[in-house]
Amino acid sequence: MMSIENKTLLFPKGGVPNLVSNDWQIWSGENEQADMPTLTMNSTKVLLPFSMWLTYTDTQHLDSALMSDAKQGRVGVWFAPDDDILKHAQCIEAGKALWPVVAAHFPIFKDGRSFSTAALLRNRFNWQSQVRAIGDVLIDQLLQGARVGFDAFDLRSDQNLDIALRQFDLFSVATQNSWREKRTQLAA
Amino acid sequence: MYKYDHIDQTLVDQRVIQFRDQVARRISGTLAEDEFKPLRLQNGLYLQRHAYMLRVAIPYGLLSAKQLRVLAGISEKYDRGYGHFTTRQNIQFNWVTLESTPEILAELAKVEMHAIQTSGNCIRNITSDAFAGVAEDEYVDTRPICELLRQWSTNHPEFAHLPRKFKFAINGAKEDRTVLLCHDVGVELKKNNSGELIANLYAGGGMGRTPILSSLIKQDLPWQFIPSYLTALLRVYNRFGRRDNIYKARIKILVKALGPEEFARQVEDEWGYIKNGDDNFTQHEWNRVAQHFTRPAYQSLPQLSDEQLIQCALEEDKKAYTRWLERNVKPHQVPGYSSVILSLKPHGTVAPGDATAAQMMAIADLADQYSFGELRVTHEQNLVLADVEQNQLFNLWRAAKRQFVALPNIGLLTDIIACPGGDFCSLANAKSLPIAKAVQEHFDNLDYLFDLGDISLNISGCINSCGHHHVGNIGVLGVDKDGEEWYQITLGGEQGSQAAIGKVIGPSFYAEQIPQVITSIVNTYVENRHEGESFIHSYRRIGLLPFKEAAYKNVTKKFQADIASTKESA
Numbered sequence: 001m002m003s004i005e006n007k008t009l010l011f012p013k014g015g016v017p018n019l020v021s022n023d024w025q026i027w028s029g030e031n032e033q034a035d036m037p038t039l040t041m042n043s044t045k046v047l048l049p050f051s052m053w054l055t056y057t058d059t060q061h062l063d064s065a066l067m068s069d070a071k072q073g074r075v076g077v078w079f080a081p082d083d084d085i086l087k088h089a090q091c092i093e094a095g096k097a098l099w100p101v102v103a104a105h106f107p108i109f110k111d112g113r114s115f116s117t118a119a120l121l122r123n124r125f126n127w128q129s130q131v132r133a134i135g136d137v138l139i140d141q142l143l144q145g146a147r148v149g150f151d152a153f154d155l156r157s158d159q160n161l162d163i164a165l166r167q168f169d170l171f172s173v174a175t176q177n178s179w180r181e182k183r184t185q186l187a188a
Numbered sequence: 189m190y191k192y193d194h195i196d197q198t199l200v201d202q203r204v205i206q207f208r209d210q211v212a213r214r215i216s217g218t219l220a221e222d223e224f225k226p227l228r229l230q231n232g233l234y235l236q237r238h239a240y241m242l243r244v245a246i247p248y249g250l251l252s253a254k255q256l257r258v259l260a261g262i263s264e265k266y267d268r269g270y271g272h273f274t275t276r277q278n279i280q281f282n283w284v285t286l287e288s289t290p291e292i293l294a295e296l297a298k299v300e301m302h303a304i305q306t307s308g309n310c311i312r313n314i315t316s317d318a319f320a321g322v323a324e325d326e327y328v329d330t331r332p333i334c335e336l337l338r339q340w341s342t343n344h345p346e347f348a349h350l351p352r353k354f355k356f357a358i359n360g361a362k363e364d365r366t367v368l369l370c371h372d373v374g375v376e377l378k379k380n381n382s383g384e385l386i387a388n389l390y391a392g393g394g395m396g397r398t399p400i401l402s403s404l405i406k407q408d409l410p411w412q413f414i415p416s417y418l419t420a421l422l423r424v425y426n427r428f429g430r431r432d433n434i435y436k437a438r439i440k441i442l443v444k445a446l447g448p449e450e451f452a453r454q455v456e457d458e459w460g461y462i463k464n465g466d467d468n469f470t471q472h473e474w475n476r477v478a479q480h481f482t483r484p485a486y487q488s489l490p491q492l493s494d495e496q497l498i499q500c501a502l503e504e505d506k507k508a509y510t511r512w513l514e515r516n517v518k519p520h521q522v523p524g525y526s527s528v529i530l531s532l533k534p535h536g537t538v539a540p541g542d543a544t545a546a547q548m549m550a551i552a553d554l555a556d557q558y559s560f561g562e563l564r565v566t567h568e569q570n571l572v573l574a575d576v577e578q579n580q581l582f583n584l585w586r587a588a589k590r591q592f593v594a595l596p597n598i599g600l601l602t603d604i605i606a607c608p609g610g611d612f613c614s615l616a617n618a619k620s621l622p623i624a625k626a627v628q629e630h631f632d633n634l635d636y637l638f639d640l641g642d643i644s645l646n647i648s649g650c651i652n653s654c655g656h657h658h659v660g661n662i663g664v665l666g667v668d669k670d671g672e673e674w675y676q677i678t679l680g681g682e683q684g685s686q687a688a689i690g691k692v693i694g695p696s697f698y699a700e701q702i703p704q705v706i707t708s709i710v711n712t713y714v715e716n717r718h719e720g721e722s723f724i725h726s727y728r729r730i731g732l733l734p735f736k737e738a739a740y741k742n743v744t745k746k747f748q749a750d751i752a753s754t755k756e757s758a
Contacts, residue, residue, distance in 0.1 A: 112349025116426045147345035173198045175339040
């Protein structure tokens with residue numbers, strides 16, 4: 001079994017699933033991470049909670065260091081399941097030029113709200129760069145995630161990567177459209 | 189009947205492979221039970237009180253004789269030789285093992301069947317009118333839309349983990365035989381003035397602990413747009429339905445909280461962005477599916493009157509046969525044909541809706557012989573042969589009698605809808621099957637039952653309401669009080685186009701009091717009815733009170749003594 005430590009499973013649209021090392025740190029925004037990370041100091045890349053981004057980029061509390069880091073491509077955001085992304089359409093449109101990666105969080109694998117978040121990012125916002133699944137991401141949700149719009153997965157640390165990599169070609173047909181392909185019936 | 193193409197077949201075959209791997213990981217211990225549970229549920233596998241139960245989908249209740257034989261075979265090979273037909277037109281096997289499930293699913297896949305999404309927090313098996321395509325009062329044959337939506341909802345990725353289960357019903361007839369308004373989404377199909385197929389959509393209905401009839405949220409939607417509109421509707425629900433409390437997670441709670449107008453506005457808003465996309469059904473897709481629902485090779489036959497039908501019977505059979513014609517035979521669109529309901533509610537039955545393997549095999553033969561090899565499952569847990577030549581009705585009746593499925597009790601007091609209850613289900617607070625049995629045995633007199641006429645009696649073993657007690661004229665609900673099984677009575681529920689939720693009459697009863705209580709209720713009807721007035725109409729005219737008084741009057745002494753002793757011991 002391959003070690004999952006710091007691995008991200010990438011499955012680009014039109015590509016093949018593969019593992020890469022994960023160079024994004026996820027900032028929870030809770031407890032010791034309640035303050036902004038100092039990025040320039042240790043040259044990491046960070047996914048911030050979307051709510052935190054909203055706070056620190058508000059015109060009245062603009063964090064210029066954050067904006068500077070963001071302009072260097074070192075900041076992305078992650079959406080909590082209850083972030084209503086449609087209410088922040090302008091901010092997300094602007095984020096297209098700033099965030100190399102966005103993520104949607106699964107507090108528990110059976111909370112399907114982030115599936116709709118990913119679908120909206122792809123369909124409504126026409127989001128082209130990476131959308132990553134983070135949190136309680138399990139093998140058996142990979143296929144669904146890949147179809148709604150995720151193209152990167154930070155699997156929970158106990159998941160078997162060999163089995164994970166085999167999930168994506170389980171089905172050669174689909175009976176509804178997805179981000180990756182139209183339903184098979186339309187080609188028939 | 190629909191025939192799988194290579195896409196459908198590939199999908200169910202690959203689904204078996206996927207589940208086989210998930211089961212293997214569960215057995216080897218690398219997949220924890222908590223994480224396996226939603227996976228097995230989405231393949232119809234429940235863990236019940238004594239064993240696993242497998243719920244197999246019978247999409248919109250349509251079944252071939254060949255499929256029924258395979259179900260019979262599965263019940264013998266993997267279960268205890270019987271199956272239970274459910275209120276959602278599915279079949280359940282109560283005694284399967286986890287290890288055998290992939291094999292069962294592989295056998296089902298060979299006859300174009302599966303157990304996909306018969307449970308779990310996803311879009312469930314779609315239900316419809318058991319008489320679709322043959323009912324005399326039909327506006328639109330619902331089956332092509334049912335099948336298109338079956339395909340659309342199967343393995344839908346975005347809606348695989350909804351806040352809670354999600355049930356569609358689809359009706360296309362004047363009378364509603366689907367309990368449409370008690371579904372998360374009800375699709376009512378009709379034709380507009382130009383003859384185009386359109387849909388009215390109702391949302392937010394349900395039974396359970398908060399019974400609500402759904403609200404009309406979209407009118408005159410052209411059929412092609414149904415999937416994009418449903419995508420918008422489900423997306424709103426997926427994003428905003430409650431997930432903090434399982435009892436408040438159904439869409440009915442969201443629709444109620446927002447108000448139907450605001451909910452409809454949010455769906456409409458979302459739909460505005462996607463309605464012109466290619467989620468919509470195409471004419472090509474319609475044609476591909478609808479070609480399977482053309483009429484079978486009907487003969488050109490004269491329509492026979494009741495008198496002519498009865499003349500076919502032997503003298504000694506005339507009374508019984510006439511009763512069967514009256515209750516179990518329904519009018520058909522085509523002259524010279526009828527639809528026949530086979531009763532799975534013999535008096536003193538083990539469980540309403542049960543059929544043994546031998547019965548299933550024999551009924552499959554009847555379908556082949558009398559009804560083009562097809563059957564339907566009703567939500568009242570009976571079976572239908574939809575296309576029977578009238579001149580064969582007497583022969584069919586005699587053959588059905590030999591299988592004990594010819595009792596003329598359809599729509600009568602003993603045609604009880606009941607969930608499996610505490611005998612099987614780990615959710616149940618109380619048993620429902622012994623109550624059904626006791627009532628059937630107590631009212632085992634056909635003259636009396638015929639005199640009472642149409643009365644529905646529905647029994648649920650807990651507030652999840654699988655036995656549809658909320659919409660029974662008489663509803664019985666099992667409740668748990670300090671570890672004891674009690675039964676609450678509701679009155680005035682109804683299914684159909686006059687759908688209504690029943691009202692609770694008062695404190696609960698003991699199991700052994702139920703036949704007496706129902707007798708009192710029924711007697712109140714008999715004493716008060718006008719000429720030709722059914723139970724529900726009398727109830728509506730005179731109200732709950734006379735029934736309530738009668739129900740408690742005859743049990744009061746014992747009841748009060750029991751309550752007193754309960755209080756003392758508490």
